[in-house]
Amino acid sequence: MTPVLRVRNLVRHYGANAVLRGVDLDVAEHEVVVLIGASGSGKSTLLRCVNLLEEVDDGQVFLDGVDVSDPRADADAARRRMGIVFQAYNLFPHMTVLDNVTLAPRVVHGVDPAVARERARELLDRVGLADRTGAYPDQLSGGQQQRVAIVRALAHEPRLLLLDEITSALDPELVGEVLTLVRDLAAQGRTILMATHEMGFAKQVADRVCFLADGVLLESGPPEQVLGAPEHPRTQAFLRRIIAAGRL
Amino acid sequence: MSSGHHQPSALQQERLAYRRSRARRSTVVAFLSTVVFAVAAWLAVTSSPGWPRVRDSFFDVDAALRALPAVLDGLWLNLRVLVVCEVLILALGLGLAALRSLRGPVWFPLRALATGYVDLFRGLPLIICLFLVGFGLPGLRLTGVPTDPVVLGCVALVLVYSAYVSEVLRAGIESVHPSQRAAARSLGLTHAQAMRIVILPQAVRRVLPPLLNDFVALQKDCGLISVLGAVDAVRAAQIESAKLYDFTPYVLAGLLFVAMAVPSARLADWASARAARRRGGAS
Ligand SMILES: Nc1ncnc2c1ncn2[C@@H]1O[C@H](COP(=O)(O)OP(=O)(O)OP(=O)(O)O)[C@@H](O)[C@H]1O
Ligand SMILES: [Mg+2]
Numbered sequence: 001m002t003p004v005l006r007v008r009n010l011v012r013h014y015g016a017n018a019v020l021r022g023v024d025l026d027v028a029e030h031e032v033v034v035l036i037g038a039s040g041s042g043k044s045t046l047l048r049c050v051n052l053l054e055e056v057d058d059g060q061v062f063l064d065g066v067d068v069s070d071p072r073a074d075a076d077a078a079r080r081r082m083g084i085v086f087q088a089y090n091l092f093p094h095m096t097v098l099d100n101v102t103l104a105p106r107v108v109h110g111v112d113p114a115v116a117r118e119r120a121r122e123l124l125d126r127v128g129l130a131d132r133t134g135a136y137p138d139q140l141s142g143g144q145q146q147r148v149a150i151v152r153a154l155a156h157e158p159r160l161l162l163l164d165e166i167t168s169a170l171d172p173e174l175v176g177e178v179l180t181l182v183r184d185l186a187a188q189g190r191t192i193l194m195a196t197h198e199m200g201f202a203k204q205v206a207d208r209v210c211f212l213a214d215g216v217l218l219e220s221g222p223p224e225q226v227l228g229a230p231e232h233p234r235t236q237a238f239l240r241r242i243i244a245a246g247r248l
Numbered sequence: 249m250s251s252g253h254h255q256p257s258a259l260q261q262e263r264l265a266y267r268r269s270r271a272r273r274s275t276v277v278a279f280l281s282t283v284v285f286a287v288a289a290w291l292a293v294t295s296s297p298g299w300p301r302v303r304d305s306f307f308d309v310d311a312a313l314r315a316l317p318a319v320l321d322g323l324w325l326n327l328r329v330l331v332v333c334e335v336l337i338l339a340l341g342l343g344l345a346a347l348r349s350l351r352g353p354v355w356f357p358l359r360a361l362a363t364g365y366v367d368l369f370r371g372l373p374l375i376i377c378l379f380l381v382g383f384g385l386p387g388l389r390l391t392g393v394p395t396d397p398v399v400l401g402c403v404a405l406v407l408v409y410s411a412y413v414s415e416v417l418r419a420g421i422e423s424v425h426p427s428q429r430a431a432a433r434s435l436g437l438t439h440a441q442a443m444r445i446v447i448l449p450q451a452v453r454r455v456l457p458p459l460l461n462d463f464v465a466l467q468k469d470c471g472l473i474s475v476l477g478a479v480d481a482v483r484a485a486q487i488e489s490a491k492l493y494d495f496t497p498y499v500l501a502g503l504l505f506v507a508m509a510v511p512s513a514r515l516a517d518w519a520s521a522r523a524a525r526r527r528g529g530a531s
Contacts, residue, residue: 076436076437089431103437153434
């Protein structure tokens with residue numbers, strides 16, 4: 001079966017800084033893949049390249065077998081089939097929660113506004129935010145904002161959900177509510193590629209953990225292997241630092 | 249607030265009484281000092297040797313009443329010019345700001361063109377632009393080029409003010425966090441949709457106070473189209489003044505311009521106060 005996402009030899013430079021030097025990665029349907037790696041190793045860059053928010057300098061990104069990194073491909077159409085949530089500044093501050101969630105269905109997918117609102121209410125209700133539909137983002141806590149951002153990314157039923165350290169800007173007591181939501185999504189069989197520093201969480205939900213260093217995926221495998229008994233010395237060093245910092 | 253049912257203590261009541269008395273005192277002081285200053289200024293002006301002549305030629309109520317209909321007619325023209333120009337300025341300013349915010353080498357020619365336009369018309373004094381457009385354009389005798397001084401005056405105002413307004417709008421556009429654009433694009437919105445639905449509404453909100461300030465400045469600069477011969481309030485005052493051998497119509501026109509600017513100035517104050525409150529509330 002063709003994987004939902006296939007990345008082949010992905011290269012991305014920022015000037016002289018070669019951030020990605022040939023990344024190969026597959027994410028199969030219903031699979032949850034977690035990207036780990038030091039700060040600055042290129043996790044965000046990889047996710048943004050997959051979402052075509054960054055141009056790639058070489059290599060290919062296939063979505064359901066179609067090369068979407070081809071300049072002749074319709075990037076807007078490809079993005080509509082993915083959802084992405086960033087670390088912060090996801091929600092549009094001048095729109096209510098409901099308008100944020102229904103924007104893409106209404107404007108991009110041509111869904112009838114009443115239907116879009118109905119569906120958005122249902123999704124928000126499922127994440128415990130039914131009573132905040134009329135609120136503006138700055139009237140919500142950080143954890144509530146991230147949950148709305150996830151709901152918004154799900155509103156058009158994406159094939160692939162990309163999550164980029166969605167809890168790292170949150171106070172520790174708010175991290176749990178967001179991770180619980182991601183765990184539910186994983187249990188529902190969503191296809192997810194996420195970058196995170198939450199190693200404990202990665203251990204629980206990941207089908208596969210990928211370690212990114214020096215611009216390539218140095219190691220990749222089931223969480224108990226990559227996090228428990230890593231083979232590569234760089235992975236071992238990275239995990240020792242994480243453990244020393246008390247985060248595993 | 250929970251203090252709705254709270255019965256202030258004697259200490260707090262004494263403090264409140266003190267604050268009230270302080271407030272009363274500063275009001276009285278402000279009022280008295282204003283009156284003293286006004287009386288002193290009035291006495292200084294009216295006791296000056298030239299006052300009787302100045303009063304007769306600048307503050308002649310009779311002349312003001314006779315000039316009023318013509319000046320009001322002119323002001324009506326100014327008002328229409330203002331509204332039309334404002335709409336065109338906003339549209340052109342938005343277009344220029346959007347062009348200058350385009351990223352990527354493909355757009356270099358358009359970006360450079362917009363930058364050149366802004367550099368030129370922001371630097372050019374309005375009066376020179378008015379002369380060049382008002383007398384230069386019709387001088388070419390091209391067919392289709394308007395010769396009406398009102399239209400030519402509007403063209404000059406729009407050229408100069410759109411350059412200002414585009415810079416204000418661009419500052420607003422660039423103050424919106426880049427993640428907002430990324431978030432919009434990631435939802436599948438096109439560049440134009442992201443700009444229109446996500447970026448611009450936030451940008452305009454942020455720059456509303458300086459935009460309204462430019463609007464107030466435009467209100468009085470509309471009077472400059474009189475140099476091209478358009479019979480607006482300033483020109484009408486000039487004509488009446490020549491007929492009556494009296495400067496009062498100018499004072500009248502000036503007061504009317506001030507009266508027209510006051511509502512916009514209050515609107516600008518209100519907008520900045522609201523923007524400040526929102527920023528305060530959002531932090
Ligand atoms: N727009 C940019 N321009 C120039 N350099 C950039 C840009 N974005 C990222 N970089 C560089 O690319 C490298 C990888 O950045 P990236 O944000 O992908 O790292 P990351 O793995 O997500 O780190 P973190 O865990 O801190 O989020 C860094 O060295 C960064 O400085
Ligand atoms: Mg990152």
